Each structure stands twice: as C-alpha cells, then as structure tokens.
Amino acid sequence: MHETQERIKRALKGQSTIVIGANCTIEYNGRAESYLPEGDRVIIIKPDRNLIVHQPIGTAPVNYMKTGTEHNIYYEDKKLYLKSKHVAQKEEMIIRLHNIHFLQTKILQDGEKITLKGSEKDMSDKIYNNPKLIEDDFKPLSREEHTKYGFIDVFGYDKNNTLVIIECKRYTATLDAVTQLRRYVEKIKKNKGLEKVRGIIAAPDISANARKMLEDWGFEYKKADPPKYHGNFNKKQKKLGEF
C-alpha cells in the first residue's frame, strides 16, 4: 500500500493523469457539504489538477474538485487519505482510501479541441440565412448580438417594418424561454421607445404552459428545427456501415 502512495505522490508532482479504482469514503466541504459512505469508485486526477469521482452508475460525477486544486496523499493512523484543497474557492475534499483496486498514472498527450455542429448558434445562423423560415419578407439585421438590449439570437424587421426579436431553442421551448424573450422585448421597447415589437420563439416544439404564456403576452411561435449536417440518424447508420 505504501508503494501505491509513493506512485500517486510522484504522479501528482508531474503532468500525469492519475486513474484510481478504489474503495473509499468521501467528505466534501465548500459550496455545499456532502458525505459519501464506503464504496467502490473511479477517481481521476488530471494534470490541470481537477479531480472527479465516479460511482459505477450515472453519467455525472458524484464528487469533484475544480481545476487548480492542490492534492496531497498521506498516511495517518495507518489509514491512507487523499486530501484536496482549493484555497481560492474555499473548497476541500477528503477521500479515505480503504482499498486500492487499480492505479494508472500516465502522461496523456491531447491538444485537440472538439468540433460541434447543431448548437443554438447554428440554428440562429440558419434562420438568419433563410429568413423565409420565419415568414415571407422577414429581413434579419443581425444575429447573436450582445447589444445593450441583451443577448438576442436574431433581430430584424417584418414586412410592416415592425421590429422582430427571435429567440431560438434547440429543444422544446419552456416557460424560461418565454420569460427570456419577454425580457428582451420589454427592454428594447423601453430603450427604443417603441410601442410594438414582435417576439417570436423558434423551436422544434413548445410546452403547453409556455404556449399559453406566449399567447397571453402576444408573442408568436414558429416551428423550426436545428440544422443537421450529415443527415439524420438512419442515414448515418448506413454511412457508418462503411467503416
């Protein structure tokens, strides 16, 4: 066991990614407080000094510490502890390691960044470039604007030269989306001294409550799908068969 401690200690000094499979108990104190009784988990410490703990179930880590945390591994009363402290964030974690199932320390080389298509920005681009998706004679002026009126997805004029604000959502629009749109419309009305500003939610779907609130406020809903670049799932299936 002392050998394990030495390996982790050495790895913590370098740029290794450390992966530990261990039976452990975890205590956290910081933004909240948590306690996790004894059980088997996977612990990862990365070279940027963040730490994540995964139980054998679930997508999200059960415990974690942010980038820039200090880590220390030591024995006390013949028990092995990993103590992690993030001074700036006033957070800390103590993992008591009852038993180590496996340990890997390895310098991982990866300078690549993920490319992602189909985000809300792509959706507003699509609408900007195809204004007829909203309605005929819609003239978009800008997109993804950090104006003093707020962060507006698409912004333009309709055929009557009435200002139109469009809030895009990739999924079913919720009450939040409507209140967000409402905030923008009100702000721009006030700042520009306009009586009439149209607000449109563009999304593949909208919840019943959101639709009701939308109508109560005189806003509109326009069905619109986020763009797909390589075709749908079934097509992809076929294509992937080539591999």
Add this chain to the structure above:
Amino acid sequence: MHETQERIKRALKGQSTIVIGANCTIEYNGRAESYLPEGDRVIIIKPDRNLIVHQPIGTAPVNYMKTGTEHNIYYEDKKLYLKSKHVAQKEEMIIRLHNIHFLQTKILQDGEKITLKGSEKDMSDKIYNNPKLIEDDFKPLSREEHTKYGFIDVFGYDKNNTLVIIECKRYTATLDAVTQLRRYVEKIKKNKGLEKVRGIIAAPDISANARKMLEDWGFEYKKADPPKYHGNFNKKQKKLGEF
C-alpha cells in the same frame, strides 16, 4: 491488441466498469454532431452502459453516451473501433482506438448514495423554520409547493396579511431569478384575484442588473445565506488539521 479487444468484449457482457486509456478519434451523431481528432483520453464504460470520455483537461467529459447505450468492439481493416449506439435516443458514437495505453476491467461494488447539505431546499427549510430571517411577523404557510401557480420556494403572509412569495437562491441572484419570481407573483395575483402580492428574493447576493429589475418591478431583496452544517471553511481547516 486482439487480446485487449477480447478483454473489453468479455467485460461488456458482464457488470464490470471498464476504464481505458487510449489514443483515439471520436465521432458523435445524435442531438448534435461532433468530431474530435486523435489524442489521448480516458474512456469509462459503466455497468449501466453509459460511457464518458475525458481529455486530460477540464472537469466535464468531452463526449458521452447515456445510460442504456449498446457498445460493440470490433476490428475492421485491422483498425480497432468501439461503436456505441442508443437506439431510443437516436444517438451513436464511434471511437477509433489507435493505441491502448492501459485497460482496467473491474466489478465495482457501490450501493451508497451521497448526502448533500446546503441546497436550495435546505435554504427554504431554514427560512420556513426561521421566518424572522425575512422580517418580524412573517408567517410562512408552505415551502417547496408544487401548486398550480408554479413551484414556489416559500409562501406566506406578512403582518398586514399581504401574500408573500419568496424565491431562494444559493448564489448570487441573476436576472433569471427575478423573472422567475415575477412569473409566480403575476400568476398568483391573477389566479387569486389579488391586487398586491409581495415578491422577495432571498439570496447571499444579487447582481446589479437583477437588483435594478427587481426594483423596477417593486420586488424586494433579502440577504440570506444557505445553511452550513459543519461550520465554515476556515473552521473546517482547523479541524482538518487534526488529520
């Protein structure tokens, strides 16, 4: 390399948690589309069939597949692939494994659940049980109510028997918090036919913009901290010095 494939294949049939350190290329197609060029990552597949991929930097996984995904490992043109498919979600991922740095397969035993203190619910409980934190003679009626008016944190009457709605936030209250409160207040005013309903944000802090909007709408802000159970960070520091 074929031995690695066999080990993963066997592990996928059982209840093992699989941890792979590998140089790989990742393609994802589903709710969005993504591509990640060659680099070293840690891949975890859990017994509930979810998969997460971690680069050697950052807290969040760079790619993932949800619980219930089917995984297949196979060779094609002498190249090793891990293909993951979630039929119901219409999502899939293909990981090309160029080189395996390490591989661990282990059945992890963990039936424990994390206990967390200091959540927003704990905060509304605290206010419910200590109404003076809001003001003298505040009479709370309920908390965490899933009423037809919405999900209201705390709900009660002030000394003038005016209805009071309190929205709690663990951190700095933002514009969202104010619009949320506004939604509740308006809805309850309308449904109960009341002219005056007070709205209060209880949070440790509030952003300047949120405060302005709050005041514009005649709502109030009351500084309140989420409950701490084991004392603050500095005290904890001292206590932890015992280790």
Add this chain to the structure above:
DNA sequence: GGGGAGAGATGCCGC
C-alpha cells in the same frame, strides 16, 4: 473576474 446565457447539459421529483 463578474455577468449573462447555452449545454449533446444531467438529475430529481411530480403529475
């Protein structure tokens, strides 16, 4: 560094 908003958000709970 704080504020504002998206995310392939995830997870929880209630209907």
Add this chain to the structure above:
DNA sequence: GCGGCATTTCTCCCC
C-alpha cells in the same frame, strides 16, 4: 413519459 427546476452545474464569451 413530459414538464418544470436546481445544480458543488460547467463552459464560453464578453465586458
């Protein structure tokens, strides 16, 4: 299953 909402959200981008 959907809906509404918190999250130790995380991450990005802009001021």
